[in-house]
Amino acid sequence: MKYISILGSTGSIGRQALDVIRNNQNYKVVGLSANNNIELLEEQAQEFKPNIIAVYNEEKAKILKHRLDGSDIEVVSGLEGLNRVATESSANIVLTSVVGMIGLIPTLKAIEHGKSIALANKETLVTAGKLVMNAAKDKGISIIPVDSEHSAIFQCLNTENEKEISKIILTASGGPFRGMNYDEIKDVTVKDALKHPNWSMGKKITIDSATMMNKGLEVIEAKWLFNIDIEKIDVVVHPQSIVHSMVEYVDGSIIAQLGITDMRIPIQYALTYPRRTSNNLEKLNLSRIGTLTFEKPNYKTFPCLALAYEAIKIGGTMPAVLNAANEVAVDMFLKEKIKFYDIPRIIEHTMEKHSIIKEATMDDILNSDKWARKIISKDFKG
Ligand SMILES: NC(=O)C1=CN([C@@H]2O[C@H](COP(=O)(O)OP(=O)(O)OC[C@H]3O[C@@H](n4cnc5c(N)ncnc54)[C@H](OP(=O)(O)O)[C@@H]3O)[C@@H](O)[C@H]2O)C=CC1
Ligand SMILES: CC(=O)[C@@H](O)[C@H](O)COP(=O)(O)O
Ligand SMILES: [Mn+2]
Incomplete structure (x- = not known):
């Protein structure tokens, strides 16, 4: 039996993970968490x-604590509460979603408490990849990727010699x-941007996919997860999302x-690794799909992807600043306070103003994140 805590159990990944666990008798859930959605959290x-x-x-948290008064379930709150669940x-495994x-x-x-990590939360490695991977190495614990691309790469690397890799695609x-071109995209609405062609996901990652920042964050995530030079990580546009x-x-x-x-497939793989287990999910029917196509990304129309490459090449605290600026800008776009291309504009502006710290400590990273959020509220919210 494995014992799992799920951070973000009410979200898209968290709900799908619970669905995987419903069909897997080898898992017992010992911890769950949410931000606001106490109705769903209580049901779970x-x-x-x-x-x-x-x-x-x-x-x-207070409301839910009151509702669950008398039960055996402890209700905790804030960041300290998330840490308690983690x-x-x-728990021997923690799904970070x-x-x-x-x-x-x-x-x-x-990680410090020796838990294995099933990692969906890509922002963890984007902001502090070096420190997180070092902490995992020191503790001898594994980080198994859940993100579909990274799960795919992890599977493609299995049994192969890392020295013989020439690139990750x-x-x-x-x-x-x-x-589409700049003029066609510049006035898109939130509703347009939330229409992902292939995946049903939370709002933040869906906007990241629309700006292609999602791929930029994934490039950084891949660098740290697979310990590979950024020059060896390529992006190819594949509209069918069949080759992960x-x-x-x-x-x-x-x-x-x-x-x-x-996503239940990579979630299940991360939970059952190194074994594979059967499930009731639909199987891929290649002859029905017929055609798989590939094309170059357009860095001009999607400047967020180029900004992410730039941030990780600069290194130090810059990826944390890129990430913070992106989180704030996406939130502003979702609230209809800014337009689509203001997202890369805000990120670029914040990166330009940042004085980077090269050998960054965790405090440097947390302070740079705070700094970026403050700068944006000063320069853009007036
Ligand atoms: N969805 C997908 O298919 C994929 C997602 N990912 C990554 O996985 C992560 C989760 O994505 P997704 O499931 O789509 O996101 P969702 O927005 O659907 O869910 C986010 C979860 O995090 C919780 N949460 C949000 N803010 C806080 C906070 N301040 N403190 C504590 N909990 C919080 C939410 O709680 P509440 O419900 O109460 O708001 C919810 O449980 C992201 O990093 C994303 O990039 C990676 C690959 C695919
Ligand atoms: C399901 C998943 O892993 C997402 O990160 C997905 O890949 C987003 O699609 P894009 O390729 O459009 O960013
Ligand atoms: Mn992905």
Whole structure:
């Protein structure tokens, strides 16, 4: 039996993970968490009977605590609450599926407590990849990727010699605005940007896919996860999202992982690794799909992808600044306070103003994140 805590159980990944667990008798849920959605969290708690649940929002936590009074489930709140769920003593694996850099500290705490990590929260590695991977190495714990591209690469690397890799090729759907030009995209609405062609996901990552920042964040995530030079990470647009990513070897062979667009497959793989288990999900029918196509990304129309490459090449605290600026800008776009191309404009402006710290400590990273958020509220919210 494996014991799991899920950070962000009410989100898209969290809900799908619970669905995987419903069909897998080898898992017992011991911790769950949400930000605000206490209705769903309560339902999940009643079904899975964890030892502890965390609600980030203090007021909502009080309400849920009152409702669950007399039950065996402990209700905790705030960042401290997330840390408690991440380090719950009976958990041996933690699925990090909160959105945003709020996932960083609980993930680190889980690592420090020797928990295996099933990593969906890409912002953790984007902001502090070096420190997080070093902490995992020191503790001898594994980080198994959940992000579909990284799960694919992880599977393509299995059994191969790392020295023989010539590059990693991340596939990108191109998002809802693939093939369109600046004039066609500049006035898009939030509703337009939330129409991902292939995947059903949370709002923040769906906007990231539309700007292609998602692929930029994934390039950085891949660099740290697979310990590979940024020059060896390529992006190719693959509108069908069937090839989840590829690894090219020095002899010219490319190994790819293919599958339907259902996150329950990489989630299940991360939970059952190194074994594979059967499930009731639809199987990929290649003859029905017929054609798989590939094209170059358009860095001009999607400047966020270029900004992410720039941030990781600069290194130090810059990726944390890129990430913070992106989180704030996406939130402003979702609230209809800014237009689509203001997202890369805000990120670029914030990166230009930042004085980077090269050998960054965790405090440097957290302070740079705070600095970026403050600068944006000063320069753009007036
Ligand atoms: N969805 C997908 O298919 C994929 C997602 N990912 C990555 O996985 C992560 C989660 O994405 P996704 O599931 O789509 O996101 P969602 O927005 O659907 O869910 C986010 C989860 O995090 C919780 N949360 C949000 N803010 C906070 C906070 N401040 N403190 C504590 N909890 C918080 C939410 O709680 P509440 O419900 O109460 O708001 C919810 O449980 C992201 O990093 C994303 O990039 C990676 C690959 C695919
Ligand atoms: C499902 C998943 O892993 C997402 O990150 C997805 O890849 C987003 O699609 P884009 O390729 O459009 O960014
Ligand atoms: Mn992905």
